[in-house]
Amino acid sequence: MDSSASHGGKKGSISVLFVCMGNICRSPLAEGIFRQCLRDAGLEAQVDVDSAGTGNWHAGDPPDPRSVETAAGHGIDITMQRARQVEPEDYERFDLIFAMDRSNEATLKAHAPSSRHGRIHLFLEHTMGTRADIPDPYYGGDDGFENVYQLLREGCQVLLERLGAELRQPRG
Numbered sequence: 001m002d003s004s005a006s007h008g009g010k011k012g013s014i015s016v017l018f019v020c021m022g023n024i025c026r027s028p029l030a031e032g033i034f035r036q037c038l039r040d041a042g043l044e045a046q047v048d049v050d051s052a053g054t055g056n057w058h059a060g061d062p063p064d065p066r067s068v069e070t071a072a073g074h075g076i077d078i079t080m081q082r083a084r085q086v087e088p089e090d091y092e093r094f095d096l097i098f099a100m101d102r103s104n105e106a107t108l109k110a111h112a113p114s115s116r117h118g119r120i121h122l123f124l125e126h127t128m129g130t131r132a133d134i135p136d137p138y139y140g141g142d143d144g145f146e147n148v149y150q151l152l153r154e155g156c157q158v159l160l161e162r163l164g165a166e167l168r169q170p171r172g
Helices: 026-041 065-073 102-111 114-119 123-128 142-167
Strands: 014-020 047-053 096-099 120-122
Touching: 014 026, 014 102, 014 142, 026 047, 026 065, 026 142, 065 142, 096 102, 096 123, 102 120, 114 120, 120 123, 123 142
Parallel strands: 014 047, 014 096, 096 120
Antiparallel strands: none
């Protein structure tokens, strides 16, 4: 994120939204991992973090039990999260909107005002420089969730480094 980006109207804060299809597997894990990274860095109060899905099939549901178990295995509790669908206000509220895959990125851009397309990014492209998807582990085995966790953890660390440097810069 460049320092010229808008910060959701709150001075000294950045808002981040992670998005997958149903908001029960990848995006809740990303939200939980990134919140933990922020806590560990002492930046939790400066960054607003949420997750959502492009679809509404699971609205109100907790994360997939396999996501909960994978997160818990790494000391992260995501049990309080509840799935929700991306809302039109999200395109205004969030400075950075990270799609977990190219399909969700296309869906987000199709629904967002064109003036907000610059806020929408493919997660691995933005963090790791590769135009690749975080694979959807929903129909696979438990090892798929661990693989997703590791990809998200690596990307969240890079995101934290970038945002942390920006958040620590003095503002005029």
